[in-house]
Amino acid sequence: MxxxxxxxxxxxxxxxxxxxxxxxxxxxxxxxxxxxxxxxxxxxxxxxxxxxxxxxxxxxxxxxxxxxxxxxxxxxxxxxxxxxxxxxxxxxxxxxxxxxxxxxxxxxxxxxxxxxxxxxxxxxxxxxxGRGNMSLSPYFDRWAADLRWLVATVPNPQHPEDLIFAPERHGDLSDQRWESLTAFFEDTDLGSRYTNLAVDEFFPLRAALRSSFGGPPPIDDVEAVLSERHIAWRDQLGHNRWQTAAYEAWFQTARVIPW
Ligand SMILES: [Zn+2]
Structure with a gap:
């Protein structure tokens, strides 16, 4: 001190x-x-x-x-x-x-x-x-930035804007790291904050796609746009950002989403 x-x-x-x-x-x-x-x-x-x-x-x-x-x-x-x-x-x-x-x-x-x-x-x-858990430090828990753990899913393709964000466990995460990560994710309420951001992202995205094709866009073009944005976000920000996870989820379910 x-x-x-x-x-x-x-x-x-x-x-x-x-x-x-x-x-x-x-x-x-x-x-x-x-x-x-x-x-x-x-x-x-x-x-x-x-x-x-x-x-x-x-x-x-x-x-x-x-x-x-x-x-x-x-x-x-x-x-x-x-x-x-x-x-x-x-x-x-x-x-x-x-x-x-x-x-x-x-x-x-x-x-x-x-x-x-x-x-x-x-x-x-x-x-x-939050519960005051022992939590992740962005300084010391560098693994949390290096390992991929954030995943988004589309539970209802009729409402593709409502994504669910959650940490996903991979083999590289020990029990202790997984516990810190899930506690951190819950304590900071990241899931619902990311969901809100994804809602604001989705509607302008769909409107832009529709207007550039003068109506519902061809699925191959939609997939190309989503894939390109997913890769761009991943390269710019990394795996564990809501933008990367959101575009990956939309890309993976593109064929069942009404564009
Ligand atoms: Zn913050």
Whole structure:
């Protein structure tokens, strides 16, 4: 834990409590970092902490990291590390820092920079109401970006806009990785957020196809367009993005969809 988070706390009782707990905080932060580097942060055992520890660490995060001048510059540096888009959903801009292992689950990791992940407001909010599972970190769980796991399906070809998105298990995913992945997917509510985006994508797509052929388009042309877009999204964004999965699903069911 950085010294500037503790220095100059005016509330003596709080300062003494935090200083008395500092060794524990440092030990747990170090344990988290080494787990994170080995990709095993998901296996950290949940513990219970006293109400005072929860309150003090919440206070430390809000008052010394988010709201203090020195802390805020660290907060903003971490925010910028995530790049332009939220690294959790890739939908919106990152405007918040999300605790990869939530404060409510592990308060002593509240101000550990490696536990702070840039996130959009929706992801942060969804994860707050989620089950607080040990979750994926976009920094350390690189396998989640490299392995293919996101799949979309068309349950009813009469409503091809209503896609269902879900993680799919492949042989390369261990039990632990699969558990983190499904917990992450559910906690961030990615499935229904992607479904909404696909609805907004489908109708203009069908309208454009119809207008370019002056009516229902020939199926071979539809397939060619869908395949081309699927490959373009896959090459540009990778496998695990809703656009890639959506165009693949529409391509695979193109012949039973009323265009
Ligand atoms: Zn997000």
């Amino acid at each position: 950085r010294a500037e988070f503790v220095a100059g706390i005016r509330d003596n009782a709080r300062r003494d409590r935090i200083i008395a707990d500092e060794d524990n905080i440092v030990v747990e932060e170090a344990a988290f970092r080494s787990h994170a580097l080995w990709g095993t942060a998901g296996s950290l055992t949940p513990k219970s902490f006293s109400k005072t520890i929860h309150e003090d660490m919440e206070w430390l995060y809000n008052q010394r990291l988010v709201k203090s001048v020195k802390g805020r510059s660290i907060w903003e540096r971490i925010l910028k590390l995530g790049g332009e888009k939220c690294p959790l959903c890739h939908i919106a801009k990152s405007r918040t820092l999300d605790h990869s292992i939530p404060k409510a689950v592990h308060p002593r990791l509240s101000v550990e920079p490696m536990n702070l992940v840039p996130a959009c407001r929706d992801c942060n909010l969804e994860r707050n109401v």
